Amino acid sequence: MSEQQSSPDKEPASKAQAAQESLGNTERAEDATTPQAGPATATPGGTPEPKPSLGRLFVANLWAANTVTVTVLSLVLAIVVGAILMIISDPEVLSTYSYITARPSDALNSSWTLVSEAYANLFKGSVFDPEAFSGWLNGTNGWQAVLAPISETLTYTAPLVFTGLSVALAFRGGLFNIGGQGQATLGVVLAALAGFALPLPPGLHLLVAVLAGALGGAIWGFIPGILKARTGAHEVIITIMLNYIGTYLLTWLIVQNGVQDPNRTDAISKAVDPSAQLPRLLGDNLRVHAGILLAVLATWAVAWLLNRSTLGFELRAVGANPDAARTAGISVARTFVLIMVFAGLLSGLGGANMVLGSTASALTPLVVAQIGFDGILVALLGRLKPWGVALAALLFGALQAGGNRMQSYSGISLELVTVLQALIVIFIAAPALVKAIFQLRAARAARLQTSLAKGW
């Protein structure tokens, strides 16, 4: 969708404004308010107050269709739909609905028990478990159990930050990088190869392995970049195809001599040397590892790159309007290639996290999990801003960690997490829908539409 076709949420803004907005510092808080907050906040019949107090503005914005409100409400909607799915897929609970007119309490109680227990486990598995806390106070378990949920959440968060940043960075440059999965796959492959094949001293070994992962991703990002620059081939198609080529490359490589674990007959490679593994932060019992620190560092670096560097300016200019950027003397082709290389590099780092961290230590066909595709959702949820992406990754990491507990304690399939994640993003991508459902007031020209890619 091009910038000219403004979304229905946008207040009519002049072209200059729109251009300024897309090119300008979009890092500033979306809901930062100014006195002229639009007709919605004006008192009916009276003159608009010259300087409404901060409190009033907060209340006025609370129920307006701004970024934060829409995000929270999307979360609520997704949770509601998830609850409905749980109820209709439970035959016992569903059977109570057959006599709901006779005894509605049965249906409501059993539904409430099912749903609330499931979501409580989701929370306990990802943020805080009161039982572990009281156990710690009583001395029945150590402090590790209290931090375990957070540790799990951060473990799942780290790779998602990288792939989310990868997608977001490309998006800001006007490219839709669906290839995070393939780039992460190549990252995993090279990181693991460097991890078990190179005899290097500790420290250096880890550094080389991480860089190898980045290199793998960068190569896989370079291909769509150069093809787009040279031939105009659409990066969406190329990256989709490269995802599958990467996957087949991985499954082929695992069973080759010298790569496959000699003691195993199934598809698993040798394990990465301990000297190339990311150190754990909170002792060996908790899985959180240095990858999360790298993720924060990467977020900062991408934020700097986007907002403070020349390349970042060129990138945003190309993303906003390639023709204008070209007229201004920016080499669009070069920028496209660089964007994809950087995006691939980030995804490759995400892949390296999967095999050098605590999630796995050897290559298997499913070692990359879904981090590339999840990265797309994370980037959209984070509104394509580095720190937003980091927060979104944290939410998704928490859902993943909590989903594990929900599966083992409540018997609710982990797939529900996928459903929740997809639904959140669907609602976020269509703020007009959320606005209509909750009867939100129109906000100031907030950039709610997360759409940048064009057609084929």
Next chain:
Amino acid sequence: MSTMAVPDVAVAAVDEGFWTRNRKVGLVLLLLGLLSAVLFGALATDQQARFTLSEDAAGTALEINGTFGAILFGVIALAAGAALLTVVPKRWFLLVLGVGLVAFVLSFLCWQVSAAPAGQNFMPLVNIIRGTFILALPLIFGALAGVLCERSGVVNVAIEGQLLMGAFSGALFGSISGNVWVGLVAAAVGGAFISLLLAVFSIRYLVDQTVMGIVLNLLAVGVTGFLYERLMQTNAERYNSAPRFSNWEIPLLKDIPVLGPALFRSNIFLYLGLLLVLVIHIGLFRTRWGLRTRSVGEHPTAADTLGVRVLRLRYRNVLLAGVVAGIGGASYTLALYSFTKNMIGGKGFIALAALIFGRWNPTGALLAALFFGFADQLATYLGAINSVIPSQFLAMLPYLATILAVAGLVGRVRAPAADGKPYVKG
């Protein structure tokens, strides 16, 4: 794609000099031919390579000495390449290219079949053709769904999700009702449900269509996976034991040698798929609906000016696409297997590749799907005869072919001009 080309690089300049596209392709073909004549010829054995006209080693067969065949077909490919490089006029380009590529494949097969373990030096053509069509079937349905959507200007990356949802609801409602036809209708509705979401969000709420497609795929994987674990795994007998369509033999046609047993003793989905290709092709290029669809996909503003209801047509076509893809999904669960988690496994994306490789054209998509199906079947066959070629590399073939096609190395493909652009009246 044309809008996205980057003019500050010399993109395929009008005056190409000596190295026209045809000549470049010719050079590649020449090298391929040389490779196959020398390498395949050297690796092939003196065994007879037999291509039997049945399902096993028995019966009549086309036979050729392995080494001789590999070299012979290699030389034919080489000659075709040389012809393209020098003398061939433009209008014969595709024909000569086709001959060259087929010769290359045959040379490869002569090597593989002759080098197979003793007693397995045969290739049962009936099996290969049948397998090709069966493996291509979901791709055909998926690519047709893509054609319907994208010709009217809506990018359909959600083919995977549509196929999956069709397969799931076909299995679920087929099992509950115990009736294949109910299952088939449910599959169509399931596919249409994903389409409805795609349509509403991309047409009404103007969400980026590619983004929406990707998210819908994940949603479909999640919802079907969730319900599969909750319902089908716990009570497979009730929820995941759909009846299956039996094979229908078509009188007369079933007696054609090779093709008869391979194609005309199959189930309803194969006939339906081939029929749909024909119907959609005629519909798209010979009817009023087709003209309107194409105009909406190329230039919606102009179509609107002439009184075509752009959005309504798009809604209708996207929903129709969901129905087609949903039935394609049912070709798994109502004919071959019971439902498993994520059972489409990327076929939707190969269907997308087939759509692009077939240049957004139903017949082209059919041929591309068959090509991809053949690559898939060949991988299975080569695995069975312990070939040295890793099956993973054959599995990559569709994706590589698509990259080459999109990058303009095999001829430039062009999407409908308004594909992916939402239409806002005004």
